[in-house]
Amino acid sequence: MDYYGSISKGYNELYKDEQLNKLTIIRNNIKLNKTAKMLDVGCGTGISSQFDCFVAGVDPSVSLLKLNKSDKKTIGIAEWLPFKDNSFDYVISITAIHNFANIKKSIDEMKRVGRKMFVFSVLKKSKKANAIKSLIAKSFKIGKIIEEGKDAIFFCQKSKIFDHARK
Numbered sequence: 001m002d003y004y005g006s007i008s009k010g011y012n013e014l015y016k017d018e019q020l021n022k023l024t025i026i027r028n029n030i031k032l033n034k035t036a037k038m039l040d041v042g043c044g045t046g047i048s049s050q051f052d053c054f055v056a057g058v059d060p061s062v063s064l065l066k067l068n069k070s071d072k073k074t075i076g077i078a079e080w081l082p083f084k085d086n087s088f089d090y091v092i093s094i095t096a097i098h099n100f101a102n103i104k105k106s107i108d109e110m111k112r113v114g115r116k117m118f119v120f121s122v123l124k125k126s127k128k129a130n131a132i133k134s135l136i137a138k139s140f141k142i143g144k145i146i147e148e149g150k151d152a153i154f155f156c157q158k159s160k161i162f163d164h165a166r167k
């Protein structure tokens, strides 16, 4: 059984409060329209999917998804998102990126399916944190970074000028 499978029953009890603190910061820093479409990549039990709009979630952990009450959850991986280009106004990934097997491919995929804004909450103590930060900076225009507890939260947008220059 994978790590999250092994802790799935206690996940909410262990992490709910700290994850909700991050969500409060994210809500306060994005102008969310109720008609917006959001994708939560690595949604787990759904704590991070609590926004007042349409929110779809994707995660590979069947045990965590069993505890996720949403009817818009999909089993899948960040490296291969089963959605069309530009399908979501917002793409978020909360304390999940360090788990992805191929972080560059995951970031490319999130960028592909997202349109307007991207929020990545990155575990600061992860050995991959610096690599994740530089991949985010290469792929997006970072508007701001807010530190909350164990994470640094990156608020990003696509940058047309930047993308054009890289082609």
Ligand SMILES: C[S@@+](CC[C@H](N)C(=O)[O-])C[C@H]1O[C@@H](n2cnc3c(N)ncnc32)[C@H](O)[C@@H]1O
Binding pocket: 004, 015, 019, 041, 042, 043, 044, 045, 046, 047, 048, 058, 059, 060, 061, 064, 076, 077, 078, 079, 093, 094, 095, 096, 097, 099, 100, 101
């Ligand atoms: C610390 S949990 C965070 C869950 C949720 N975002 C939250 O805030 O409670 C990390 C999540 O990343 C998921 N994950 C691991 N590898 C993944 C991958 N390749 N693609 C998408 N999610 C993945 C795990 O299953 C787990 O649900």
